[in-house]
Amino acid sequence: MSTFKALLLDMDGVLFHGDRALPGADEFLQAISHLPYCFITNNPIRSPAMLVEHFVRLGLPRVDESRFVTSGQATGEWLARQQPDFGFYAVGAAGLHQTLSQYGNYDPETADFVVVGEGEGLDFDTLTIGINLILKQGARLVCTNPDHNVDASIDGLHRVLPGGGALVAPFAVATGQTPVFIGKPHPLLYEMAMQRLGVAAPDCVMVGDRPDTDIAGAAALQMATALVRTGRFGRGEKLPSGLEPDWDCESLTALLDRWRDACPETFGTKTKAG
Structure with missing residues (x-):
């Protein structure tokens, strides 16, 4: 975590499923709001302007169009x-x-x-x-x-x-x-996001739900990776051979807890239940 400077995040299966926000998505976005970050998605259906409104409809924070890099x-x-x-x-x-x-x-x-x-x-x-x-x-x-x-x-x-x-x-x-x-795991989406943020691959963490696209493409660029098992790749499934994400968590909430344990000055402290 000492070289942590920026975040790239997938959306489908990470922040939401279609028209439903996933638990912990809002808290996660609030926790990283002070950091450089971009959303990168293989989904070309919505333009960045459409994605801004989609976030609002889901109850997620409104973010600027420049945060989105679509396929x-x-x-x-x-x-x-x-x-x-x-x-x-x-x-x-x-x-x-x-x-x-x-x-x-x-x-x-x-x-x-x-x-x-x-x-x-x-x-x-x-x-x-x-x-x-x-x-x-x-x-x-x-x-x-x-x-x-x-x-x-x-x-x-x-x-x-x-x-x-x-x-x-x-x-x-x-x-x-x-x-x-064009899309992940090919490098262009990652490269466009890094260019916008002004960072290099070793300074980034890619958060995604698919080992074959999100994680594989980031790892090929020497980027740190975090897998959340809230999409197609579920809990208990065996990772593809040769892929070993730096963090392998059941959810964004679990990932945020681990980051808060390791670096509370960057991500804050855990929210106490009750």
Whole structure:
């Protein structure tokens, strides 16, 4: 904890499940509010502005848009590096379209890139348009994140939804083109967040719920890692071979307690029950 300077946090499965905040999320955010931190997420469905309002609806603290780095933003950044003033055809939720429009131009006829993200949008027509852009116009196939599936809470019930890796599969099969994946565990999301905070990887701790994305990607950058088992990777599950987070906790509350024990001058003291 002596080199602790900044925090990167996943959101889905860490702070909330869909439309329900997880226990301890509010207290955790209050405890780190004086530190440099960013939220980094593989979920491209909501833009940063949408995420600010989502936090408020969940009863979490209102934070500035600049705190959020989404896979939609990282995808737009990557596309702009490949080709300035690019044209795109996106298949996914409205937030993805809004985010990509800040970097390039929507062009369903001669797009340079077909971008697939999470959320509603995939159907026979959008698949057909995307396939033809790739096969006939030479568009490259890009996916915001490699997750095969993601957790959600809909009307209070747990649901498993298709992730970017599943939604891009029909395009890959139909065209024979291997998609370029942008989100975690690939480095761009982490790098964008660190650049905003002005810190290097050894000065950061990544807090996430998925060993295969959050933890693996951070560890590859020599970043400290904290796994919370409130998402898909539950209590008692065995860690994948070769992955050993610096902290492995059942919840944000348990993680905060450990940090308060180790560094009370930074995180305060434990809240007494009763």
